[in-house]
Amino acid sequence: MSEYSVPLFELNFGEEEAEAVSAAVRSGWISMGPRVAEFEERFSAELSVKHAVAVSSCTAALHLAIAMLVKEGDEIILPSMTFVATANAVRYAGARPVFADVVSHHDLSIDPVDVANKITARTKVILPVHYGGFACDMALLRDIATKNNLHIVEDAAHAPRSWHKDERCGTIGDIGCFSFFSNKNITSAEGGMLVTNNDAFAARARLMRSHGMTTVSYDRASGHATSYDVVEMGYNYRLDDIRAALGLTQLSKLASDVETRRDLRQHYEDSLLRIDEIVVPYYESPHLSSNYILPVILSAGGAGRRDAVRKSMADRGIQTSIHYPAVHRFSTYRDDATSLPTTEYVADNEITLPLFTSMTVEQIDEVTKALSQALRDNPSH
Numbered sequence: 323m324s325e326y327s328v329p330l331f332e333l334n335f336g337e338e339e340a341e342a343v344s345a346a347v348r349s350g351w352i353s354m355g356p357r358v359a360e361f362e363e364r365f366s367a368e369l370s371v372k373h374a375v376a377v378s379s380c381t382a383a384l385h386l387a388i389a390m391l392v393k394e395g396d397e398i399i400l401p402s403m404t405f406v407a408t409a410n411a412v413r414y415a416g417a418r419p420v421f422a423d424v425v426s427h428h429d430l431s432i433d434p435v436d437v438a439n440k441i442t443a444r445t446k447v448i449l450p451v452h453y454g455g456f457a458c459d460m461a462l463l464r465d466i467a468t469k470n471n472l473h474i475v476e477d478a479a480h481a482p483r484s485w486h487k488d489e490r491c492g493t494i495g496d497i498g499c500f501s502f503f504s505n506k507n508i509t510s511a512e513g514g515m516l517v518t519n520n521d522a523f524a525a526r527a528r529l530m531r532s533h534g535m536t537t538v539s540y541d542r543a544s545g546h547a548t549s550y551d552v553v554e555m556g557y558n559y560r561l562d563d564i565r566a567a568l569g570l571t572q573l574s575k576l577a578s579d580v581e582t583r584r585d586l587r588q589h590y591e592d593s594l595l596r597i598d599e600i601v602v603p604y605y606e607s608p609h610l611s612s613n614y615i616l617p618v619i620l621s622a623g624g625a626g627r628r629d630a631v632r633k634s635m636a637d638r639g640i641q642t643s644i645h646y647p648a649v650h651r652f653s654t655y656r657d658d659a660t661s662l663p664t665t666e667y668v669a670d671n672e673i674t675l676p677l678f679t680s681m682t683v684e685q686i687d688e689v690t691k692a693l694s695q696a697l698r699d700n701p702s703h
Contacts, residue, residue, distance in 0.1 A: 455612030
């Protein structure tokens with residue numbers, strides 16, 4: 323039971339998820355098998371993309387994608403305004419992350435102008451993150467990639483059922499990577515999906531996710547194969563049938579989840595835009611979004627005031643979070659030559675407000691009232 327009257331997030335789970343997991347257990351096959359295959363098929367159909375490869379996390383999907391495209395010492399341009407897993411996956415593959423700034427306080431997406439300025443002879447990949455489920459400017463990024471012979475890997479962890487114009491986020495670049503972590507729009511507790519329209523990338527991802535083996539245990543157990551070869555170094559990045567059972571059930575709820583979140587965001591905006599001391603990123607965005615999170619940016623005050631506002635809200639029963647501490651400020655990524663002023667401002671002034679499918683308009687009103695009072699109680703001076 324949450325200690326908050328309005329928690330940051332609640333699972334969109336019911337008896338369907340419990341029954342799906344139970345059925346997987348009763349089937350006698352719980353590792354990667356028929357439910358994983360069905361999940362891949364349904365996810366690729368959902369996105370109208372040729373291939374979907376289920377893996378153990380979005381981090382694993384990013385690692386596989388990047389490993390197929392770079393060699394040791396290559397550079398990848400990505401935002402610092404992301405979860406650290408995005409940058410970690412770059413390092414896993416032996417590449418160097420080069421951080422670009424975000425567009426503005428209103429648009430927390432990677433800035434195409436800064437991307438273009440940071441391309442060198444070693445650059446091989448642009449790695450945009452669809453922050454909060456809102457699409458980056460993929461038209462500009464694609465133009466930059468084409469002119470410089472670069473690949474695009476989309477971190478679409480936040481963006482199932484998000485669009486950029488008439489294209490689905492995650493399907494616009496060479497490879498897209500999705501997350502099914504517990505707080506995402508759809509969850510299998512842990513898990514991820516790599517999607518692509520490239521046959522060769524899909525085939526190699528399937529090899530690499532399971533130790534580079536030419537057949538998997540379900541094929542052998544089903545009598546479809548009796549042996550296997552190992553044709554390259556791979557990883558243990560498989561998804562299992564228990565998590566796939568959860569994912570299948572959650573996928574059937576995705577359309578309604580996203581529709582509900584859009585309605586909730588509209589109610590939030592109607593209230594938040596009356597508060598003078600904040601910016602509401604992506605207000606009137608032209609692209610349909612999954613609305614994974616609801617960020618606001620303080621107009622003044624910095625990290626100290628932000629933290630005080632969050633504490634005041636917590637004292638009133640409202641749970642909040644931060645998305646995200648800037649990756650280039652972490653000890654292991656710190657480089658004094660890296661200056662990202664807009665990212666740094668956002669990192670010091672962003673507050674993530676509660677948003678989940680079962681949220682009520684009354685709870686939204688409670689959150690916005692608490693935020694307004696907390697700002698008054700903690701003036702910027």
